[in-house]
Amino acid sequence: MYRLNVGGPALDSANDTLGRNWVSDAQFRNNSTGEEVSTQPSSINYLKSSGGSPLIAPPAVYSSAVKMGDSETTLPNFNISWTMDIDTVYPHLIRLHFCDIISKALNELYFNVYINEKMAISGLDLSSLTNHLSTAFYKDFIVDSTMVSNPLVIRVSPVKDAQGFRNAILNGLEVFRMNNSVGSLDGEYGVDGKKQNGPSKTVAYVGFAMMFGAFVGLGAMAVKWQKRPQDWQKRNSFSSWLLPVHAGDMTFMSSSSPRSQFFSPKNMGLGQYFTFAELSDATRNWEPSEIIGVGGFGNVYYGELDDGTKVAVKRGNPQSEQGINEFQTEIQMLSKLRHRHLVSLIGYCDESAEMILVYEFMQNGPLRDHLYGKDMPPLSWKQRLDICIGAARGLHYLHTGASTGIIHRDVKTTNILLDENLVAKMADFGLSKDGPTTEQTHVSTAVKGSFGYLDPEYFRKQQLTDKSDVYSFGVVLLEALCARPAINPALPREQVNLAEWAMHWKRKGLLDKIIDPTLVGHIDPESMKKFAEAAEKCLAEYGVDRPSMGDVLWNLEYALQLQEASLKGKVEDENRPIVTSISPATTVHVPVVADNQHISSLEQHRDPTEVQAID
Known part of the structure; x- marks a missing residue:
């Protein structure tokens, strides 16, 4: 339907690698805030590993772009947009072409992409995807015909909290019409005479009526049916409206349903599907007193299902750009993770604009609550060692269990949850990233995480590795030992940062002076020494000097053996x-x-x- 060379002139078939015609985007661009930029086509690179090829689009397309006219603006709605008329009877495939020809160095450009005012890509980081400047990249999206409106609007805008300079770009844009349910690209009837959504929709209505009538005599079921959304056929599901297709995948024109490929419980490993009404019942209609956690994604509620199962229900905020991105990341990560020391996903709900995940309920909450800030019985040293070992096992699995490994990126005591037996499990994978491949040493990405736990090398270079998790875990170890926050601005300046303060006392050989007072006299000196050595190694300035999580785990288990041997010796002395x-x-x-x-x-x-x- 449309093939636009954004920021550049029209290209005829003689100038295209597949004989295509590209028109200038000027007539479709909505505002004058964009600035056209270009470079030499000979400087454009293609990454074969991600499906890049001049056959996708010629260098002449990637060598021109439109960027922000004033990248330092403070206007929150500052953006560039393109508008095109489409027929909403059909689904459409949208291909966006990107190539960073404006940055002077890597990790400077982060921006958002919207399709009809809905988030398509949050915080697009071309550096982490290509690891080079002037390198072609494209992304495909399927827009469901039942959810899209006319005209189609594509928009790019800077990320509000961008670490680099505030800017956004687009190099090329293609819009393809896809055939409807009867195989037609130009009409409501297929070649075999079938009408679009005709008989199948009638059958669906009759089947629904029969099923509803069969259960009308059952009071409980009737109540639940009344609570179901009345516009269930038109629900604006976040997962069915916008369906990403892997960049570089040339098999996107599949005969199977895009929705079933992207969000199938069987394929994604998301477990049970819950209706919104079921989860409303489980959380007492989202009663505020049932809130057990709050984050950038949204609220986490305590709930109890009909069969008595206790669950934690994470309800996302659809208006939160951070929330949508973290929700999708958590889905991708949890679909391939299963481990005793990772919080398990039970199911999900995606009715209307809702984004809800249902997890196993961790009765004893976050580790932090047991260390300070809450009136809870103090943990023994052995309990703290067991908890740290469990969390280390979970992180070790993340780093080594998948083909490329997974970097948690937000390791802290509030993301280590404890079940009824104080078994530790890592939680909250909304910021997680796939680790570097065998050909890479790191992942270049915007800095995200929590102050006090951030790896200083990652903060300086924006180069993420599994050793960034190791640094954060070192801070967790010190929290478990000293029972105080990683950052406490109320303390004197030299004591604000726990990692710096504790390592200062460690170097003086006086770390025992600042440990949790409840541990004094109950902790074996050798066990504490081995534990402190493990924390110090985790907090090394450079990632290359830090141990792997496997090595950290070994040291913690050794510290536990020393503590148990000490306790056993005391018992034997008492019983002699x-x-x-x-x-x-x-x-x-x-x-x-x-x-x-x-x-x-x-x-x-x-x-x-x-x-x-x-x-």
Whole structure:
């Protein structure tokens, strides 16, 4: 329907690699805020690993673009948009072409892409996708005919909290009409005479009426049916409106349903589908008192299903750009993760504009609540070691369990949850990223995470590796030892940052002076020493000097063995039999020992006038 060379002149078939015609985008561009830019076509690169090829679009398309006319503007709605008329009877495939020809260095450009005012790409980071400037990249989207409106509007705008300069670009745009349900590209009837959505829709209505009538006598079911959305046929599902197709995949014109490919519980591993009414019942109609957590994604509610299963229900905020992006990331990650030390996904709901995930309920909440800030019984040193070991096992699985590994990117004590038996499980994968491939050393991406836990090397270079998680976990270890926040602005300046403050005392050999007072006298010195060494290695300035999570796990298990051996020794000392020896001077009770050092100690304290036999 449309093939636009954005920011450049029209290209005829003689100038295209497949004999296509590209028109200038000027007549479709809505505002004058955009500025046309260009470079030499010979400078454009293609990445074969991501399906890049001049056959997708010629260098002449990628060598021109439209960027923001004033990239430093403070107007929140500043953007560039393109408008095209389409026939909403048909679904459409939209192909967007990008190539960063305006940046001077990597990791400077982050922007959002919208299709008909709905988020299509949040925080598009071309550097992390291509690892080079002037490198072609494209992304395909299917727009469902039942959800799109006319005209079609494509918009790019800067990310509000961009780490680099505020700008956005588009190099090329293609809009394809897709055949309707009867295989037609130009009409409501197919070649076999079938009418679009005719018989099938009638059958669906009759089937629904029969099913509803069969259950009308059951009170409970009737109530639930009344609570179902009345416009269920027209629901504006976030997952059915906009369906991304993998960039570089030339098999996008599949005969199967796009929705079933992208959001099938069977394919995505999302478990059970819940209706919105079911989850409203489970959370007492989203009662505020049932909120057990709040984040950028939205609220987390405690809920109880009809069968008595206790769940945590994460209800996203559809208006939150961060929320949509994190929701999609969490789906992608959880669909391929299953481990004893990762919070399990039970199911999901995507009715209307709702984005809801249902997890197993972690009865004892986040680790942080058990360390400080809440009136809870203090954890023993052994319990803290067990919890840290469980979290380390979960992170070790993330880093090594998938083909490229997964970087959590938000490791902190509020994202380590405890079940009824205090078993630790990692949670919240909304910021997670796939790790670098075997050909890469890092993933270039915008800095995200929590202050106090951020890897300083990642913060400086915007280069993410699994060692960034290791740094954050080192801060978690210090929180478990010292029972105080990673950042506390209320403290004197030298004490604000836990990692810096604790390592200062560690280097002086006086770390025991700042540990949680409830641990004093109950922690084996050797166990604490090994634990502190593990934390110090995690907090190394450079990632290359930090251990892997496997090595951290080994050190923590060793610290636990030292603590258990110490406790066992104390119990044995308390249970040893007593030998009574009688001396003319006095009677002394001496425990039976076989340790020469212990004997020497006893001899130093006994009365020199008494005679004593020690076996």
